[in-house]
Amino acid sequence: MKQYDFKQMEKRWQRKWAEARAFAAQDFATDRKKAYVLVMFPYPSGDIHMGHLRNYAIGDVVARYRRMQGYNVLNPMGFDAFGLPAEQAAIDRGVHPREWTNQAVSTYRRQLIAAGISYDWDRMVNTSEPAYYRWTQWLFLKLYELGLVYKKDSPVNWCPEHGVLANEEAADGTCWRCGRPVVRRQLSQWFVRTTAFAEDLLAGLDELPGWPERIRLMQRNWIGRSEGTGVIFEIPALTESIEVFTTRADTLFGVTFVSIAPEHPLAERLADIGGTREDLAEFREKVMRQTSIDRSAEEREKEGLDLGVTALHPLTGREIPILAADYVLMEYGTGVVMGVPAHDTRDFAFAKKYGLDIVRVIEPLDAEDDILPYTGYGVMVNSGDLDGKSSSEGIALLNQRLAGAQLGGPKVQYKLRDWLVSRQRYWGVPIPLVHCEKCGWQPVPEEDLPVLLPEEVTFSAGDTARLANNPKFVSAICPRCGGPANRETDTLSTFMDSAWYYLRFCDPHNDRAPFDGSKIEYWMPVDNYIGGKEHTVGHMLYSRFVCHSLHRAGIIKFKEPFRNFFSQGILYKDGAKMSKSRGNVVSVDHFLEHYGADTARMISLFWGPPDRDVEWQEGGVEGCARFIKRAYGFFAEVWQQVSDAPQPPDQVKSQTAREILRIRHLAVKDITASMDEWHFNTTVSSLMIFLNQLTEVWQEAPAEVQQDNENRALMKEALLALVKLLSPMAPHLAEELWALADQEGFVMHAAWPTYDERHLKQKEIEYGITVNGKLRGRITLPATVTENRARDAALADERIRKQLKGRKVMRVIVVPGRVINIVAK
RNA sequence: GCCGAAGUGGCGGAAUGGCAGACGCGACAGACUCAAAAUCUGUUGAGGGCAACCUCGUGGGGGUUCGACUCCCCCCUUCGGCACCA
Incomplete structure (x- = not known):
């Protein structure tokens, strides 16, 4: 039997996909319906582990399935690259945040490619690059123009030695660096008036039936009308x-x-x-x-x-x-x-x-x-x-x-509060406002954007107001009177960066506007947004708010950015969420080295329903790896026997052929249904069943049956269906088999197979016979049996007669194709 | 405290009113092998019986139904979110 060498084959297909730009989304395609599939973009830190991979696999299976269903798919990825840990690394290790971030970004990207995730990398965004944050500043100024931005005093966590601390840096009431008690101190900060849209944001939830009810409920409670x-x-x-x-x-x-x-x-x-x-x-x-x-x-x-x-x-x-x-x-x-x-x-x-x-x-x-x-x-x-x-x-x-x-x-x-967007940090988007003694706060004119974040910065321990200490950055000219003015030295919360990135994916290289209106019209809203429930009330609410405000400003035509939301489960190991700080991560690099991407994708979905939290199980891994090997071996061997088979006849005569036909149509039906319901764990099961049944029917057949043209023809079709059905889950294996079968193009672009109920019918069906609801026997009856005959046959069954001895049969209920229940006293 | 989700074999899970435990892992037995690994075949919810078979069984208790993992009521446990919200 031929061996499947995943290492070499996966690399090869990843290269071919990239060369052919196989994952590219096409703006304005009119021959197909569009599908915008989006997994929440990550904060890049270190590298990705199997817990992350599970999330990306969920999105990728959906994206690949949609492509095969004939959709024009937008499946982008980017990085929420501003934020605290980069600044932390700079303090601890003396690396510039940009260098640290870019390093992490390239690692993530390499790992996602190695996992076979089908992102259109030409559309990648990085929120820390001026080409992106220029438009974050633009967005902020739009909100400012709309009268939705204001300044007020608000408390911050304050350490006398280290200045302003984020909540997680002051978690136990003491500074995480020096252990001094943290006090609350009033600071004048920028707010966005989310409360102005409280009623809209609440009402909008009713128009989102594609969101899980519990997620809508959480937002409703958060708004707290x-x-x-x-x-x-x-x-x-x-x-x-x-x-x-x-x-x-x-x-x-x-x-x-x-x-x-x-x-x-x-x-x-x-x-x-x-x-x-x-x-x-x-x-x-x-x-x-x-x-x-x-x-x-x-x-x-x-x-x-x-x-x-x-x-x-x-x-x-x-x-x-x-x-x-x-x-x-x-x-x-x-x-x-x-x-x-x-x-x-x-x-x-x-x-x-x-x-x-x-x-x-x-x-x-x-x-x-x-x-x-x-x-x-x-x-x-x-x-x-x-x-x-x-x-x-x-x-x-x-x-x-x-x-x-x-x-x-x-x-x-409303319980909802206004959105505090000021951060007293370096590694973020500079707030595009200047303060003039005479004219007060003034927005930076749009043509002067971006307000660049200075690259030179010193990370001495001590206070965090690094921009305030940079005189070159602070000094500015008042856009209104031309006099001297001071720049705002706070940066924007990263929630602002991530509140609009899904819009930028529609037009990521535009340098004249944040996005082109017609492209937004084409792609938006996101059809399937996939992400963690921890973002339900922060990110998801701010994103909705941004779209509601841009809608009010007449810039976009829709209010709700995410038509469907899928809340994915978390991967646990040793009873805790997989995370580097817990030291319980299973590295993707390590896993791919041992088992390959297809196994990684399959097992992460096989563990359980994708919306449920699951525990890491070493055991199942072997099962998936074995399945992939068996699929390859079986296909490679049997394809040789059937590749030159003629077209199958319209009417199938032989019993083996009929059975192969039935197995195939049943697999297409089950797998399609589980994909549509996002029950990917049972998709994997059904794939295994399909392979098991094909193997059984073929290996038990004597040589002359295997040589029969009708049987060969149907086996050939079944094998090609198997490859297509495998493609979203195990794309590398599928491409390899597709090429081995000498088929045209990529299987990832092939049409998803269909099924016909007619071929699912069996001549005989096994019924369960129950007495008062308890199973007492089984009986095989022709599929066309009438209720009366089924009843008589059940009553005539020897085991049943023994059960019914001395009892009186009150009623018999026949459930066609399933069960016969006898009510006896 | 309030809101939400979930409880099924040794384990992950399947079945949303019709034969509980699909599929996978593990375990046991066998084949191949000098041997092991890999692979393949079979068995595997619990209890009883030489056996054919019988009894019990989806967190606990009650109910609806010919029939309940599934629907209804009460309770228990676990996990999440919010928490002085006037």
């Missing part, structure tokens, strides 16, 4: 009033105090009036010191401070105290909350601690449940003329009443 009531509290000591948001207007009569976030600007003014200025400063200091860890500590006692000022209850006119409270979030709602101790757990604990009044205003419907705080709905009491109304009636009436009195009314609140 909540309907309620705005309530205005007048503050007699101040000419201003404050507004709160509540979903429980029915508890309004139970409000006994108002709490405000300590960092709220108004808190300071209130403290001035109340004479508690210093107390507030101290309190605020204390709260700001709390790292995220302290904040999330369970059952942490709430702390507050009476500011010494009162507000007026909008309905009763009673004076109620205003307190600063650490459980009130500046970022949500108005940063001010009404306190209803009787019906809110937090307010209750808070009121107990600070001796505030507790007034019950809701009676539960179930009198048993009569302990405070009672947070459920019920009947209103102590609420003036609203006594006796239900919670929902009360909410409706109070909405009306407050609106009528100009004291608030119905309001919708």
Whole structure:
């Protein structure tokens, strides 16, 4: 039997594909439908492992399948190349981030090619190159033009020695470099107003039936729409009033105090009036010191401070105290909350601690449940003329009443926050804004883009504001008045780079615009977006936001970039996610060296359904490697016998021929179905079954049967079908066999085989016979059997008669082609 | 706490109302071999029986149905996401 030498053969096909530009997508092809298949592009670090490969294999199987179905496929890849680890490597090893990044990019690319992934590399993008980030800056300025960019104070993790830290650098509340405690410090930073599209982003989810429901749900929860009531509290000591948001207007009569976030600007003014200025400063200091860890500590006692000022209850006119409270979030709602101790757990604990009044205003419907705080709905009491109304009636009436009195009314609140895009880092896209003493912040004119990231940089330990320390970079001219100005020295979050890269793939070399409108129209939206669920609310939401805004600006015609989303599972090993830091990676290079790309692709899909997390199993690897060897050996041997067979006749006579025909059509049916459902693990099974059945039918046949022209003709067709069906999963093997069979072109461009139900029919079918649902026997019946005959045959079966002895047959149910159930008492 | 996903042989998994365990791994037995590896053949859910066969079996409990891994209700476990959201 001929041996399959994967090392040499895989290399050869990869070269031939590249030479023929076999993976190239064709802009504007009208003879075929387009299919845009996209796997989330990676941050390039080190090299890829089998966990990554599984994701790329999923996308590649889809892309190759679509090509064979006749689609014009766009299957691109690029690199999210800005970001922290490169800067880290620079500090640790003294390599320039660009060099480090480019090194990683070329390794990734080499490995992806070696795995036979069919990317159109002519379209590769690298977000750290000026040719790309120029247009990231353009995008930022578009958002700026649309009034969606603004600056505000926001806290950062701050280490006195190392400056601003990312969350993962301050994970346990101490600096990862020096171990000093991390404090929160206010810094003026750039934000993008994602909240302006909250309603659109929410509504858009309903038009994405191709997204898994749980992913849509996560986005929905993240946007966090909540309907309620705005309530205005007048503050007699101040000419201003404050507004709160509540979903429980029915508890309004139970409000006994108002709490405000300590960092709220108004808190300071209130403290001035109340004479508690210093107390507030101290309190605020204390709260700001709390790292995220302290904040999330369970059952942490709430702390507050009476500011010494009162507000007026909008309905009763009673004076109620205003307190600063650490459980009130500046970022949500108005940063001010009404306190209803009787019906809110937090307010209750808070009121107990600070001796505030507790007034019950809701009676539960179930009198048993009569302990405070009672947070459920019920009947209103102590609420003036609203006594006796239900919670929902009360909410409706109070909405009306407050609106009528100009004291608030119905309001919708979102949990979604604006997008913080400033990073105090070097290795990122410079924010294209300059600050002029006279004219304030000014956008860099489009024709002056890109604002180049200076290549010279020193990575001394210490603060991270490397651009701010570069006078050549900082000094600029105000585009408005021509006077001296300073450049913004923050860079953009890499989420901005990745929020639009899928658009750039449609037109990656355009140097006059980020993309050509007609190309975008042709390719977008992405038909199958494949990636990890960890990006569900970050990247996926920002990308949607960018398209919604570009749509509003009239630049693109669609709002939703990803028609279908497939959330791939994670590969685990030794109970943990495969990652370099865990030291449990299986290197792709190592695996390819031992088993080759086809085995790597197959096993990574065979482990389990692609959307499910799976555990690395050494065992299955051998199975796939063996399958590939057997497929090659069987094909090479049998092809010699059948290659010169004549065309098969229209009507097949011999039993062997009919069986080969049936096996082939069944395989096409099963494999097509599992591909369509993305159940690639069962695709692999079906391929194995197909080969097993062909082997069996052929090897058991005597020589004269193998020499029969009809049988040979059908075997030849079956073998060619096998090669095509193998092609998406094991493309190198398939090409090798295709060439061995002397077929034209690449099998990857051949048409996907079809099947005909007529050939699936068997003359005889084995039925299971069950008595009261339990299997008691089997019987083989002609496929054309009538229900009556099937029933009689089942009842006549000896085993069944024994089972039924002494029992009375009540009913018999015949399920055609499957089972006969006898109901007996 | 809230939301979501998942629990099937020794292992990965298959079957979404019709013969549970396809396919693969592992294990056992056999063939080839001086021997081993590789390869091939057979067996392999558990328990009972010399056997033909019988009983049990998809996290647990209940229900619907002629029939439930599959649908409904309650519970348990594991894993993910969010978490002072007013």
